[in-house]
Amino acid sequence: MKLYSYWRSTTSFRVRAALNIKDIPHEIVPVNLVEGEQRAAPYLALNPIGGVPTLVLDDGTVLTQSMAILDWLDAAGFLPRLMPEDPIARARVLGAAFVIACDIHPVNNLKVLNYLKERLGHSQDEAVAWMRHWMHEGFTAFNELIEPGARFCFNDEAPDVADLCLAGQMINARRWGLDLAPFPRLVEIDERLRKIPAIAQAMPEAQPDAM
Amino acid sequence: MKLYSYWRSTTSFRVRAALNIKDIPHEIVPVNLVEGEQRAAPYLALNPIGGVPTLVLDDGTVLTQSMAILDWLDAAGFLPRLMPEDPIARARVLGAAFVIACDIHPVNNLKVLNYLKERLGHSQDEAVAWMRHWMHEGFTAFNELIEPGARFCFNDEAPDVADLCLAGQMINARRWGLDLAPFPRLVEIDERLRKIPAIAQAMPEAQPDAM
Structure with a gap:
């Protein structure tokens, strides 16, 4: 697989982390958003909205939109799952994740x-x-939607897609100086997440296109 | 079930249409976004981001975010499905739907x-x-991502979540005078969608809170 990614893109981060957690071999193809590479014709032919990430499978199938790619990685059977199997638990995790992914x-x-x-x-x-x-x-709402007292956003054992969305958004929160004092639990979960090697390796500074 | 909804909300529309297509009995509870009812404490306790829709199940379980609710309606087994079962087909439908739902x-x-x-x-x-x-x-990209030549966005038989996102966004496109001349296929699909009674009944003007 090839993942078209930009180091500072938090949506790219979500998929990089998922690929690492699931231990799926892949090549990172950097797309320089600041230089406008996402609007060049070859990239637009892959991803017509001109965003990252784009995942290109070995048979040439092109998947776009980070939340659709995360869904596919579970639906296609790559383990560990990043969304609960129980429909209600899954809906709660997605309900929180979409606060970050949409709001x-x-x-x-x-x-x-x-x-x-x-x-x-x-x-x-x-x-x-x-x-x-x-x-x-968004963080105020996200904080209300996650499971009180869990080590990660929804459970004690392992991160799910809500955690990946949180860890990605926290990159931007720190970069742009958001006051994190009102969100001690999110800071604590994020610190726990960043200690997981698969997630640390997905961070912007660990990318081949980091500047 | 109770669906908290605002007549002109296109995210509420997506879920109203899905409930109608799946023939799920439900009560519509209007939330007047223009008067700020979504920021009143009782509603924020249900939906902390203060958005619509919110779906409250008969046992009191609260589900938020239209795309998570649509996912749940399929995951919980309500038929007909609104997303393909095949993982790649599902990822393509979601990839297009998220252009509208995210971009x-x-x-x-x-x-x-x-x-x-x-x-x-x-x-x-x-x-x-x-x-x-x-x-x-977004429509320019969506138009590239859907299946060429199909009667709906991805197939000839029945609408899926990409169609529901399109029909909802077309409400706003008409309301705000978007030039639809570059998108004849989207106009054609939308006309086909609006002729389906379950979708027509989800339109803003058919809502109890329509003004």
């Missing part, structure tokens, strides 16, 4: 920030305030 | 538009241009 991340995406700055004339400070606003609001 | 909808959410207008001082015209931009970009 936080898309609104803070690079292309959205570029629109704010380039087309609407906002400063970097205003863009950072925007990002912090959605992270604060 | 378009969250960026055009009421709370994001309110931030643009109230905190950043943008006009309604600038907010509408913003919405049209993300819809145009």
Whole structure:
């Protein structure tokens, strides 16, 4: 498999971590979002929205959207599972994960920030305030939705997709200086997650395109 | 079941249509987003991000996030399925659905538009241009990701979650005057979808809280 990925992309991170946890051999193909490689014709032919990640299977099948790829990795039988088998437990994990995947991340995406700055004339400070606003609001809800008292977001044994979404979003929270004081449990879970080698190896600084 | 829903919410629409297609008895509980009912304490206790829809099962279990609820409705065995059983086919349907659920909808959410207008001082015209931009970009990609030549987005027989996301987003596209000329296939699929009684009954104008 080939994973098209950008080192600082938190959606790429989710899939990198899942591939590592499931011990699936793969090649990382860097896509430089800052230089606009995601909008070049060869990449758009793979991923028409021009985002990362994209997973290309050995038979050439192309899968896009991190949450669809995570779903596929479980559906295709790669172990360990990252979503519970029980439908209600699964719905709760996904309900929390989508707070990050839908309510936080898309609104803070690079292309959205570029629109704010380039087309609407906002400063970097205003863009950072925007990002912090959605992270604060989303983390507040996420914190309510996860299982009280568990070592990870929902269980004591191993991370699931809610944990991968959290660990990814925490990369951006630290990068953009979100005040994490209101979220001690999220900080604690994130520290636990970053000690897992499969997750540490998915972090931005461990990527071949890290700068 | 009780579905907390707002008539014009396209994420509520997705779940209303799924409940109708699966013929699941349910009560619609309107949440008036314009009057801020989603930020009142009783509703936040159910859905801490303050969004719609929320599905409350007869035993009191609370499910949030439209894409997690759609996933649960299939996982729990309600028929007909709205996602293919084959993992690759499922990943392709979800990959398209998430272009709408992640790349378009969250960026055009009421709370994001309110931030643009109230905190950043943008006009309604600038907010509408913003919405049209993300819809145009997302529909362009969605159109590339769906199955060429099928009657619906991916098959000839029946709608799936990509179709429900499309029909919901088309409500907003028409409301905000997106130029649909570049998307004749999406218009055609949407017309076909709106003729299905279960989908027609999920439309905003058929809701108890329609104004």
